[in-house]
Amino acid sequence: FFPEENVSQKTADLVASMGISKPKIGFTRYFISLKDYQCLMKTLPGLVVGDIASECYKIRSVKSEQEIAYISKASSFLCEGMRAAYEAVKPGIKETEVLAEAEYAMRKAGSEGSTFRMQVLRHDRQQLMHPYAGDFVIGDNQPVVIHxxxxxxxxxxxxCRTVFLGNVEEETAAIYKLLIEAQKIAMEALRPGVTSAEVYSKVFRLIHDHGYAKMFMDHIGYGVGIRQSEFYPILGKELPHEIKENMVVDVLLPTIYKPRIGGPRITDTVLIQKENCIRLTDFDTAPVFK
Known part of the structure; x- marks a missing residue:
C-alpha cells in the first residue's frame, strides 16, 4: 500500500464493493484494531458486527494430520533449544545470554521463531506475571526456569524445564518433582470425551493433598496451534470444554506460587489421541542439577 492508504480502509472498500445492504461481519475480537472498526463503520452504513472468536477457536482446536506434523516439527526444534540452554546455563551468566544460545540452536534447526517472549528466569523472577528473559545475572544455588x-x-x-544450580532449597526441588507428577496425572486424564474440568480436578487433588491448594492457579493448560495459547480448549477449574481426538494442548502451565520457595515449572506440548496422550516435545522431564 502507498503511504496514504491503509489495509483497514482497503478492507472496508472491498466489502462495500460487494453491494451488500446492511452487511454482517464477524470479528475475532482479540485481534481487531479500533482503526479497523472505525473504517468499517464509516464506510458501511448499517453494518452489524459480532464476535465469532469462540467459534473460530473451537473450529481450529481439532488438528489435521498436516497441522499435527507442523506442530511436531516445531516441537523438535524446542528439544534442540533446550539442550543448548542446559549447556549454557551457569552462575554468572545473564538470562538473555542463555536464551541467545537456545534461540540460535532452534533457528539453525529450522524454527521460524517464537510466538511469545521466551523466558530464562532466575529464582527471584519466576513468580512475576508474564516475565521474560532480561538483563539479569543468574546466581548460584537456585533454580532457573527455561521456557x-x-x-x-x-x-x-x-x-518449559527447570535447571537447579548448586544447592537449592529442598522444598523448591520437591515442588518441581510434584509438578512432574501433576503433569503425568494430567496426561493420563487427557482422553477424548472428558472435560477440561475433570482433568483439572485430578491435578488439583494432588496439589491439595500436598498443602499447596491456595498457591495454585485455576488454569493448567491451553490449546496450541497457530497461537501458543489458544482459548479452546482451556484446561481449567469448572470449565466444560470437551477434549477431542487430535487436539493439541500444553501441560502443565503454572508453578506453585509460594513466596521465596515456589517458581519451578514444567510444560510440554501434547497430542490427544484416541487411546492415550503423547508428548510432542519429547524431552526428558527429570530434574537436572548442575
Whole structure:
C-alpha cells in the first residue's frame, strides 16, 4: 500500500464493493484494531458486527494430520533449544545470554521463531506475571526456569524445564518433582470425551493433598496451534470444554506460587489421541542439577 492508504480502509472498500445492504461481519475480537472498526463503520452504513472468536477457536482446536506434523516439527526444534540452554546455563551468566544460545540452536534447526517472549528466569523472577528473559545475572544455588517457543509453517509449540544450580532449597526441588507428577496425572486424564474440568480436578487433588491448594492457579493448560495459547480448549477449574481426538494442548502451565520457595515449572506440548496422550516435545522431564 502507498503511504496514504491503509489495509483497514482497503478492507472496508472491498466489502462495500460487494453491494451488500446492511452487511454482517464477524470479528475475532482479540485481534481487531479500533482503526479497523472505525473504517468499517464509516464506510458501511448499517453494518452489524459480532464476535465469532469462540467459534473460530473451537473450529481450529481439532488438528489435521498436516497441522499435527507442523506442530511436531516445531516441537523438535524446542528439544534442540533446550539442550543448548542446559549447556549454557551457569552462575554468572545473564538470562538473555542463555536464551541467545537456545534461540540460535532452534533457528539453525529450522524454527521460524517464537510466538511469545521466551523466558530464562532466575529464582527471584519466576513468580512475576508474564516475565521474560532480561538483563539479569543468574546466581548460584537456585533454580532457573527455561521456557522456550518455536514455530514451523505458522504453527507453534512450547516447552518449559527447570535447571537447579548448586544447592537449592529442598522444598523448591520437591515442588518441581510434584509438578512432574501433576503433569503425568494430567496426561493420563487427557482422553477424548472428558472435560477440561475433570482433568483439572485430578491435578488439583494432588496439589491439595500436598498443602499447596491456595498457591495454585485455576488454569493448567491451553490449546496450541497457530497461537501458543489458544482459548479452546482451556484446561481449567469448572470449565466444560470437551477434549477431542487430535487436539493439541500444553501441560502443565503454572508453578506453585509460594513466596521465596515456589517458581519451578514444567510444560510440554501434547497430542490427544484416541487411546492415550503423547508428548510432542519429547524431552526428558527429570530434574537436572548442575
Amino acid at each position: 522456550l517457543g518455536a514455530s514451523y509453517k505458522g504453527y507453534a509449540a512450547k516447552m
